[in-house]
Amino acid sequence: MKELMQFFENYEDVVYITEISTNKVVFLNKAGREALHLTSDDQYLGQKCYKTFYGYDLPCANCTNDFLNENTFYDWSVINERVASTFLVRDTMIVENGVAYRVEIATDLNTLNPSPSQTQIKMNNNERILNNVYDAAYSTNDPIKAIELSIETLGRQFDSDRMYIFEDNPDGTSSNTYEWCREGITPEIHNLQNVSASTMHVWNKHFEKGENIIIYDLEEYKPIDPEMYDTLKPQNIHSLVVGPLTLGNQRFGFYGVDNPPHDAIGNITTMYTLLGKFLASLVRDRDRAKKLRQLSYNDALTGLFNRASLHDYMKALKNQSITFFFFDLNGLKHINDYYGHHEGDLFIIRAANVLKNFFMPDPVFRMGGDEFLSIKIGLTEAEAQDMNEALRKHLVDEDISTAVGMVWKPDNSLPFNIIFKEADYQMYNDKKKYYSSRLHDRRIDRNS
The missing domain is CATH 3.30.450.40 (GAF domain)
Structure with missing residues (x-):
């Protein structure tokens, strides 16, 4: 140990040795004493290393003692706020007379010359x-x-x-x-x-x-x-x-x-x-x-895609069969008028989740108010009809009343607004059937 201390005394990097079981300092070389401004041995010998070097009252949270072994080095870096420097550190363990010691060699990056x-x-x-x-x-x-x-x-x-x-x-x-x-x-x-x-x-x-x-x-x-x-x-x-x-x-x-x-x-x-x-x-x-x-592509209330995101979605579609499902919730105006808009919002959210889960992974867009649109790609006309029937049954099972307009096209060569207008017309006819079946004699309110 004495020879080791003599070797490191004038070493250009900071070197110290501590007893691992007690964390007490047994050696600090000249570079270390100068870095810490220590002028007498009693300021560090026998003192706890974490107190001497970092000013801590308890052992360092990142102490490497448990990781040390003889003949191997543990390499890491540390910021020492006491001396306002960053150090590249190499730690190892030596054993002498049955006592394990930690040897640390620290290169001060701020004083490399x-x-x-x-x-x-x-x-x-x-x-x-x-x-x-x-x-x-x-x-x-x-x-x-x-x-x-x-x-x-x-x-x-x-x-x-x-x-x-x-x-x-x-x-x-x-x-x-x-x-x-x-x-x-x-x-x-x-x-x-x-x-x-x-x-x-x-x-x-x-x-x-x-x-x-x-x-x-x-x-x-x-x-x-x-x-x-x-x-x-x-x-x-x-x-x-x-x-x-x-x-x-x-x-x-x-x-x-x-x-x-x-x-x-x-x-x-x-x-x-x-x-x-x-x-x-x-x-x-x-x-x-x-x-x-x-924020720009998703509806704040439901989390669905909004009308603004629909444009980019349509541009990315390949030329294949396309099916529009257009929805307008029934009875929202009644809920808002008699139970308040909070209950109306809850109805919209519940309907949105039902539609999202049914069409997943394909997107559902909230077009505004109580209107929603989903687009399916690659269906045959028969598959589109089957899905439309399954959808209507699912909505009944989930107690969601909505008018549905479905349009299938063999490709998406037609402009969006043409297909959408046809889906809107189909939805309008479905809504007429809804009100007629309930013997409503008032005009259909397209905003209901």
């Missing part, structure tokens, strides 16, 4: 990578395409095998939502859906602290996190860097790069926080676009 030429090269390279990924992302107005282009650009710039994004699911699992693979590398995205929280628990502890995870050698990582090792090994991963994706104070996933060259890992890590924020902003833009699309 390469030669001027190296600094300039690194700055130029980082600037080039950032410019390339920004150019890729903003070359398209499609937010999903922007994410795909960004991770492809980063993956190629980092000379890696794979670049990816995982997003958290409501049930606590995580799923791979975007992936780029180098030519010849097998995609893994379909195998990495709903990854369990137990598999992610070690990584999540670091992500919750805003920390990246660096694995230089997967085999060395095996005893630290066997469950994650079993997930990574079949993917032919030997090294990786992963970091959290956060919007505001909410972490929603992580992103990573597989098998980058070892000499590039340090440079990748220095950019990871900035790149993580950028990728998180692209995901935020995607979600905003999705929400805006939902």
Whole structure:
């Protein structure tokens, strides 16, 4: 132990040694003492490491003691707010006279001091990578395409095998939502859906602290996190860097790069926080676009598609048989007049759900008020008639009174308004039958 301390005393990185069972500091080298502004041994020797280095009263939530083994290193990164620095960390365990000690070597990214030429090269390279990924992302107005282009650009710039994004699911699992693979590398995205929280628990502890995870050698990582090792090994991963994706104070996933060259890992890590924020902003833009699309294409009351979305739907249809089912609810005006509009809204919602479930997976559109439209593609005329009869029976069973107009055409070459007008006429005749059967002598109110 004495020789080890002598070796690390003047080491340029921060090095400390603690007794694992007690968390007491037994050694801190000169670089560490200077970083923490400690001037006497009693300020750290025999003191708790979490108190000395972080100012905590309790052990660190991300303490790696339980993951340490002899002759292997646990690689990670940490933000030390006490000294306002980010460190690349390598931890290992040594045993002397039956006592286990933790040895930590921490490289302060804020005080790296390469030669001027190296600094300039690194700055130029980082600037080039950032410019390339920004150019890729903003070359398209499609937010999903922007994410795909960004991770492809980063993956190629980092000379890696794979670049990816995982997003958290409501049930606590995580799923791979975007992936780029180098030519010849097998995609893994379909195998990495709903990854369990137990598999992610070690990584999540670091992500919750805003920390990246660096694995230089997967085999060395095996005893630290066997469950994650079993997930990574079949993917032919030997090294990786992963970091959290956060919007505001909410972490929603992580992103990573597989098998980058070892000499590039340090440079990748220095950019990871900035790149993580950028990728998180692209995901935020995607979600905003999705929400805006939902608001513009979906009816607020029922959640069905609205009239505005019908135009895009019709443009995408291929030239094949088409069947319109047009509905106008019976009795809505009576419900609104006698029971109030709240009850009328509940009636509309219930009818919408019945129609949605019947026609699923085909869309149902709320055309306004109490009118709905569903479009079926590819039916024969006989199949359309059978569906119309089944639909009417289903509506009776569900106690939904509505007039129905059905029109079948062998192709969709006719303009939409022509087919719709015919369906509206058929619906109008059906509504006349409804009122006639109940001996109504008033004129049919098309808004009823």
